[in-house]
Amino acid sequence: MAFRTIIAFIRSEREAKKVIGAARLIASSSERTHIIGLYTIPSPIVYADPTGFADTTLFEAHEQRHKENSEAISALFGAEMSTGTISHEFRIVRSESSSPSAGVTQSALRADIIIAGQPDPDDPDSVNDVTDPLVMESGRPVLFVPYKTKLPEKIDRVVVAFNGKREASRAAFDSLPLLLKAESVDIVWVDPKKSNDPNVDIPGTPLSDALRRHGVNVHPHTINSNSESADKVLRRWIADNNASLFVMGAYSQSRLKEWVFGGVTSSIMADMPCLTLMSR
Numbered sequence: 001m002a003f004r005t006i007i008a009f010i011r012s013e014r015e016a017k018k019v020i021g022a023a024r025l026i027a028s029s030s031e032r033t034h035i036i037g038l039y040t041i042p043s044p045i046v047y048a049d050p051t052g053f054a055d056t057t058l059f060e061a062h063e064q065r066h067k068e069n070s071e072a073i074s075a076l077f078g079a080e081m082s083t084g085t086i087s088h089e090f091r092i093v094r095s096e097s098s099s100p101s102a103g104v105t106q107s108a109l110r111a112d113i114i115i116a117g118q119p120d121p122d123d124p125d126s127v128n129d130v131t132d133p134l135v136m137e138s139g140r141p142v143l144f145v146p147y148k149t150k151l152p153e154k155i156d157r158v159v160v161a162f163n164g165k166r167e168a169s170r171a172a173f174d175s176l177p178l179l180l181k182a183e184s185v186d187i188v189w190v191d192p193k194k195s196n197d198p199n200v201d202i203p204g205t206p207l208s209d210a211l212r213r214h215g216v217n218v219h220p221h222t223i224n225s226n227s228e229s230a231d232k233v234l235r236r237w238i239a240d241n242n243a244s245l246f247v248m249g250a251y252s253q254s255r256l257k258e259w260v261f262g263g264v265t266s267s268i269m270a271d272m273p274c275l276t277l278m279s280r
Helices: 013-027 056-081 100-108 132-137 166-174 205-213 230-240 255-261 264-270
Strands: 005-009 034-041 087-094 113-117 142-145 157-161 184-190 218-223 245-249 275-279
Touching: 005 013, 005 100, 013 034, 013 056, 013 113, 013 142, 034 056, 034 100, 056 087, 087 100, 100 113, 100 132, 157 166, 157 230, 166 205, 166 245, 166 275, 184 205, 184 230, 205 218, 218 230, 230 264, 245 264
Parallel strands: 005 034, 005 113, 034 087, 113 142, 157 184, 157 245, 184 218, 245 275
Antiparallel strands: 142 275
16 A cells, blocks of 8 residues: 655745655655656736726736746755656746645545645745645645655644544555554544443554554554643653654544634644645
8 A cells, every 4th residue: 555646736946845855755666656747837816006096016926926936946856856757847826826735636636645745834835725625625635844854754643633524544554555564553532432332442442453454553642631731741742752753633623613613634734843744
């Protein structure tokens, strides 16, 4: 089991090397793998001038900027990929919205996984991008690459967040190609409800058993938060176990509720402790 078609979604030169590096990392042990470097041109946001007409120079500046960006990133992608033997290509597509991420959806239909950079507050080409469409609309798992931390040499220790919901279960199974290669995988459930099944001693055991049948070296764990937020508890577990990959279901509660009350997805997206695979 392996990811055969990988999209490396690149918005800027600043994040290019890390995104390409992550794509090569998960492809390194897979034969017949193909990496698609993808740059999307968002639709311009144009405001009318005092006479009520759109200023065409804004369109021209928009097109020129993205022409230069795409050419630079295409060259960088080619240079990085030329050092290996992995099959690859580079594509430029247009987004129907002002968000570059929204333009990935159509290309994702023929891919196994999407690699994207975490929005970087110091990178104007990524910080204003809304990444929700990648997870919510692509129908594919998304591996986010944090801008703060270095890429690991290999993905050997994995933490999977589980809460008994569909999104978390899907993320676990979507990440199977990576879990199978890992030395150890922890299924972590923060503040689980008591199970009504007398045969289940530890919540999360049925998921662990299912993954173990695939050959994953997996262990279920439950943690009492003691009124701490779930993301803080998970971060501590990730740090204590030196995890190289964190797997989680995205938006187990509604995006409105996340926006109003906060949630693990929003918190992790803002401050990623390591490579993070999200699925929904």
